[in-house]
Amino acid sequence: MTESPGGVPTSRPYYSGPPSQPGRTQPATLADILERVLDKGIIIAGDIRVNLLDIELLTIKLRLLVVSVDKAEEMGIDWWRHDPMLTVRERGLDEENRQLRERLAELEGGGSEDGSSDGQPAKESGRAGGRSR
Amino acid sequence: MTAPQPPVGVSADTGRYLYAVCRGLDAAAVDSVQGIDGATLELVDHRDLVALVSTVPLSSYGEEALRRNLEDLSWLETVVRAHDTVIHAAARHAPTAPLRLATVCFDDAAVRDRLREWYVALTDVLDRVDGCSEWSVKVLVPTEAPEPSETAAPTSGADYLRRKKSDAARRAGTAEAATATAHLVHDSLASHARDSRQLPPQDPRLSGHEGTMVLNAAYLVPDDAAEAFAGLVAGLGAEHPDVVVDGRGPWPPYSFAMLEQR
Numbered sequence: 001m002t003e004s005p006g007g008v009p010t011s012r013p014y015y016s017g018p019p020s021q022p023g024r025t026q027p028a029t030l031a032d033i034l035e036r037v038l039d040k041g042i043i044i045a046g047d048i049r050v051n052l053l054d055i056e057l058l059t060i061k062l063r064l065l066v067v068s069v070d071k072a073e074e075m076g077i078d079w080w081r082h083d084p085m086l087t088v089r090e091r092g093l094d095e096e097n098r099q100l101r102e103r104l105a106e107l108e109g110g111g112s113e114d115g116s117s118d119g120q121p122a123k124e125s126g127r128a129g130g131r132s133r
Numbered sequence: 134m135t136a137p138q139p140p141v142g143v144s145a146d147t148g149r150y151l152y153a154v155c156r157g158l159d160a161a162a163v164d165s166v167q168g169i170d171g172a173t174l175e176l177v178d179h180r181d182l183v184a185l186v187s188t189v190p191l192s193s194y195g196e197e198a199l200r201r202n203l204e205d206l207s208w209l210e211t212v213v214r215a216h217d218t219v220i221h222a223a224a225r226h227a228p229t230a231p232l233r234l235a236t237v238c239f240d241d242a243a244v245r246d247r248l249r250e251w252y253v254a255l256t257d258v259l260d261r262v263d264g265c266s267e268w269s270v271k272v273l274v275p276t277e278a279p280e281p282s283e284t285a286a287p288t289s290g291a292d293y294l295r296r297k298k299s300d301a302a303r304r305a306g307t308a309e310a311a312t313a314t315a316h317l318v319h320d321s322l323a324s325h326a327r328d329s330r331q332l333p334p335q336d337p338r339l340s341g342h343e344g345t346m347v348l349n350a351a352y353l354v355p356d357d358a359a360e361a362f363a364g365l366v367a368g369l370g371a372e373h374p375d376v377v378v379d380g381r382g383p384w385p386p387y388s389f390a391m392l393e394q395r
Contacts, residue, residue: 030210031340032269035332036387037213041233042258043392044247048148048196048237050203100297107290 148237152185152219155227156259162226169215177241179248224385228263254392265353266383272348273377274311315348326352330388351388
């Protein structure tokens with residue numbers, strides 16, 4: 001029914017476990033549990049005051065904690081508030097731009113300079129992209 | 134680190150940790166389940182509602198201690214998992230409204246006060262989720278393999294930029310197609326669910342997924358339609374081989390348990 005872009009390999013695993021089968025019980029990832037237990041559920045103030053702002057900050061911190069700095073920058077600090085679709089697209093283009101700028105600088109500088117113009121040191125191949133491997 | 138289990142009852146050193154509010158939950162149903170720190174689960178009732186509680190030491194769950202402990206990811210993970218285990222067990226047996234992490238009252242009277250105060254709103258929530266479970270469905274786009282064109286070294290800077298441009302255009306097309314697929318999958322699933330919510334995409338470091346998550350959604354599905362829903366998820370996966378459609382459940386209705394007024 002949809003036009004698939006074609007040419008994208010499909011059979012690689014996404015989770016380390018076997019391919020998921022709805023209806024079978026699967027171990028929930030910590031991400032699945034955290035996003036529900038911390039972000040969802042009924043809020044009733046108990047006698048012990050847990051500032052809701054604290055919890056919100058906590059989830060933000062948690063997300064940042066587990067995200068490397070360049071990844072967080074790549075996503076934008078408040079990426080989870082954005083339309084996921086939009087974020088994905090923007091992220092791709094930003095990354096693309098960055099790579100182009102780096103490559104350009106490299107070519108213009110005769111390959112001697114490996115840095116990018118915006119003061120962000122280019123990571124040695126591996127981690128910089130996340131997308132390109 | 135864990136304080137010895139204090140006797141059940143009122144004590145200045147302990148509080149009552151609330152997991153969920155249920156309707157018609159039989160205590161025997163959660164008999165074999167342990168609460169946080171291995172504590173015994175108990176029910177505090179008000180009319181037809183019960184709060185599922187256990188005793189916690191305020192040395193760990195008092196205001197100061199909580200503020201400190203919530204910052205500790207391994208402490209948090211332990212508590213979050215225990216919280217979730219209890220709620221899963223309850224939701225298998227009765228309509229269950231999960232409470233957010235770390236709702237602590239001083240004693241059972243205070244717990245009953247909450248049930249009394251929020252009775253109508255809690256009843257509404259339980260009516261809404263009665264007979265339903267939450268299903269989590271994610272759509273993931275594979276990480277791209279390098280194009281063959283990228284394996285040969287570019288012959289010039291201009292050649293390199295030309296290649297990059299065409300790759301970028303191709304990738305933008307892929308992202309657009311993935312977005313369209315995510316919308317299709319969501320619309321199709323939502324039309325078979327009683328309710329649905331879109332959640333923020335997850336971080337791969339926490340979830341362990343590879344590729345780009347373009348849909349992370351929760352669906353409230355009647356239990357008698359769960360099999361059909363699972364079939365639909367599998368069917369959508371087969372229909373869209375360019376993405377992975379990952380369905381998991383059943384979950385307690387976390388994403389659909391919200392009080393009307395706050």
